[in-house]
Amino acid sequence: MSELPGDLLYTSEHEWLRREDDGNVTIGVTDHAQAALGDLVYVELPELGQDVESGGDMAVVESVKAASDVYAPIDGIVVAVNEDLADDPERINADPYGDGWIVKLQPSGDIDEGALLTPVAYQTLLDEEDA
Template structure:
């Protein structure tokens, strides 16, 4: 059974977003998504300084089974990327909500988070797929 932390917001495309105390937003993929993908072998992340709008393609995650695009759940400027995933992409499988984060944005508008799903609604969305 997938974990769905209640403090996060979720996109229907399976990215999660966490508003940090400093106003930035950390983004990764959900436990449900990493389970569906299987063993992650490669992660392509956006570049520092990239400007993304909500729904923009932000990278790719590849597993032994498939490749899947990563989308920005909200808009903003990429201010950090998780370089550790270059050498250890399997971290996405073992710890998708902490060490397996993908990138961090300085959001254009944090109210965009309100357009995302809460944990309960996201869990229902996953059950319907």
């Protein structure tokens, strides 16, 4: 397993968040998640402007094997979606932390970092799942 990017926050649902300079938050699924899903074949993205609530469904990623919900890790508004995934969902397999990003949210308040996982905490979670 490759090393986790150190500049991201994570969730126990195997998603990552990047706090951008403009205050928005980019969200995707982790390398662990894409590997568990297998080859991605379809991504259902939310509408721009949609309100999302922390813990609620936000997008769906479907692989050859199964469909899996992508949950909003924070409250916010959808300000961008990765349109390239419509034609090329395997970007998530190839580059989960880069070209395979899924949604950008504008947070509707302060982000509670205590509810999210640091790279070290997420790595611990992965190690526990492997054990």
